[in-house]
Amino acid sequence: MTKRTRWLAGAAIAAPLAYHLLIGFGTASASQPVGAASAAAQPAGVQTFPDKQAFFGDLHLHTTNSFDAYVLMGTRTTPEDAYRFARGDTIQYLGQPIKRSFPLDFEAVTDHSENLGVFNQLDDPNSAFSLSDIGKLAREGGAANFIKIALLITSGKPLGGNADQVAASTWAREIETANKFNEPGKFTAFIAYEWTSMPGGANLHRNVIFKGDKAPAPFTAIDSKDPKDLWTWLSKIRGQGYEALAIPHNGNASNGLMYDWTSLDGKPIDEAWAQLRATNEPLSEVSQNKGTSETHPALSANDEFANYEIFDKLLLGNTPSKPAGSYWRDALGRGLVLQQKLGVNPYKDGAEGSSDLHGGLQVSTAQEYGGIAGANLGGGKLKGDTAKEQLGLAPGHTVGLNPVILSPGALTGVWAEANTRDALYAAFRRKETYATSGSRLKVRFFGGWDFSRSFVAKPNWVHDAYKLGVPMGGDLPQARAGKAPNFVIEAVKDPLSGNLDRVQVVKVFLDGGKQQERIFDVAWGNAAGGARKIDARTGKLAPVGNTVDLKTGKWDNSIGAARLATVWTDPTFKADQAAVYYVRVLEIPTPRWSTLRAIEFGLPLPKEVAPTIQQRAWSSPIWYTPIRSR
Incomplete structure (x- = not known):
């Protein structure tokens, strides 16, 4: 057994506390907002797109410089490797x-x-760190030692010794590396890091993304575990010329704290807190490995x-995470309530998707993802018991977390004028972004009051949509008397993935001061038997069908549609009700990664998860706010 496998097996089996350091470490099996930029401001020679183009990337990835990736996973992949x-x-x-299988347009090593x-000083057995007490624990390995290290790391206490100097030097190299690989118009590399707060085991982590080519020393969870202090720091450095934003991730594992009604100290959210968060956190991570x-x-x-790909436990053990306050859709509704009360919406978040993979390599397809320590990409295959162990398929599997429930990395789609730091960052700020579960779906979403039903049939409709309405991330103008808003929607399939099953509009709104939600199927593709329709009795759209062969993993695009486009008008609109709308696009069923790996290794299909999934995308919302009565 290798040292890497020993850490995985020992720590995972005997250490629920190390849970958060095991999960999510899939490796490759391989007015104008702050920081906005116009197409005219792009570097010379960079191609610009007046009506914007979809760029795809990842804003959450770990390399060997992360403690958990290095110690637990044995990751030696560097930021340079990650960008290449x-x-x-x-x-x-x-x-x-x-x-x-396809290059990304942008990435942030976090x-x-x-x-x-x-x-990483453990690479030198004679270094002062290797010879220190904590270094000896790490080199000896074993579950008990790992628990001690994990406790220290997650306590928020500094390690002492030369840790500060090493961290500063590593941060300087990460800045240098991001700048080295940033090629305007070709590939964008953002300077970034992860702030790792976990009070009481609840995940409150944020990824901090810098716009420019310089960054100060990071504000860490050792400085404070309270996100309010992180936002205050971001506002402070903005005044010093460093523009940056924070993106919360894994709200699903926050035990209700990520989008709570109170601040971390238990006090009700007030206007100042709401404004501070709204200023510094325009996006939320909707999908990722965990x-x-x-x-x-x-x-x-x-x-x-x-x-869909539910992970509803805390990251420090097999403890359920409270759903309320932990999910984005709930947060959108809470934001409407708080907007009505405070005049500021702290949870006015656009959609972002990333990987949180800890192997240093971003993979987002079922074909390339190999599980927690898989090496499937490029033809390398795990064999026998090792394959079963890493897939969670071994008989009598006792690992606290079964790796089979994890997912490949998600992606962020960004509508921007160019593939540059300025243009992409401006899109983050205005929330013209969407999340996908890993596919390169292209999703357009505009809202307004003057779109005709035949609008998407016009040859230049996207250009006109920007003139007549607002894109995803925007706010509808005030209601027109006697009119309901209409929304222009287009979804185009990923060339390498499944056809489209359907397009839905999710509406969250206030009724009597309480948040409600409704889901509308607004466009869909054909099933194998031809056209399908919504059942008048149930209100549900008939299923699209399933072409996946579970013996071979093969499927086809004989069902669904390559493109779906429509103009939809809200039949339930009330001018005095605050509301927020977003689009969800579903692909036809395709084999889940665990099904492909099980077939590849000649193993039974895992029972803990469905054999097929419907990959999807979530747009950033469009908000409607009634005029407040005085």
Whole structure:
């Protein structure tokens, strides 16, 4: 057994406390807002798109400089490797050449800021850190030692010794590396890090993304575990010329704290707190390796697609995470309530998707993802018991977390004028973004009052949509007397993935001061038997069908549609009700990664998860706010 496998097996089996350091470490099996930029401001020679183009990337990835990736996963993949792989280069991984199926347009390496790069000193057995007490624990390995280290790291206390100097040096190298790989118009690399607060085991982590080519020393969870203090720091450095934003991730594992009614100190949210958050957190991570944070069946009982890649436990053990306050859709509704009360919406968040993979390599397809320690990309295969162990398929499996419930990395789609830091960051700020579960779906979403039913048939409709309405992330103008808002929607399939099953509009609104939700199927593709329709009795759209062969993993695009476009008018609109709308696009069923790996290794299909999934995308919302009575 290798040292890496020993850490995985020992720590996971005997250490629920190390849970958060095991999960999510899938490796490759390989007015104008702050920071906005116009197309005219782009560097010379960079192609610009007046009506914007969809760019795809990841804003959450860990390399060897993260403690958990280095110690628990044995990750030696560097930020340089991560950027090369992301932009489409062939790199060496586990002794063989590998390459993504498609290059990303942008990436942010977000290593944990706490003790950044400190444990890499273990590479030198004679270093002062290797000879220190904590270094000896790490080198000895074993579950008990790992628990001690995990306790220290998550306590928010500094390690002492030369940790501060090593972390500062590592941060300087990460800045240098991001700048080295940033190529305006070709590939965008953001300077970034992860702030790792986990009070009481609840996940309150944020990824901090910088706009420019410089960044100060990170504000870490050692400085404070309260997100309010992080936002205050972001506002402070903005005054010093450093523009940055924070993106919360894994609200699903926050035990209700990520989108709570109170601040971390238990006080009701006030206007100042709400404004501080709204200024510094325009986006939320809706999907990633450790589950989807859109919604939960307990919160959306009437949503037949709410049970998608659910991970509803805390990250410090096998303890359920409270659904209320932990999911994005719930947060959108809470934001409407708080807006009505305070005049500010702290949870006015756009949609973002990322990976949180800890192997240093971003993979987002079922074909390339190999599980927690899989090396499937490029033809390398795990064998026998090792394959069963990492897939959670071994008989009598006792690992606290079964890796089979994890997912490949998600992606963020961004509508921007160019593939540059300025243009992409401006899109983050205005929330013209959407999340996908890993596919490169293209989703357009505009709202307004003057779109005709035949609007999407016009040859230049996108250009006109920007003139007549607002894109995803925007606010509808005030209501027109006697009119309901209409929305222009287009979804186009990923060339490498499944056809489209349907397009839905999710509406969250206030009725009598309480948040409510409704889901509308607004466009759909054909089933195998031809056209399908909504059942008048149940109000549900007939299923699209399933072409997946569970013996071979093969499927086809004989059902669904390659493109769906429509103009939809809200039949339930009331001018005095605050509301927020977003689009959800579902693909036809395709095999889940665990099904493909089980077939590949000749193993039974895991019973803990469905054999097929419907990959999807979630747009950033469009908000409607009634005129407040005085």
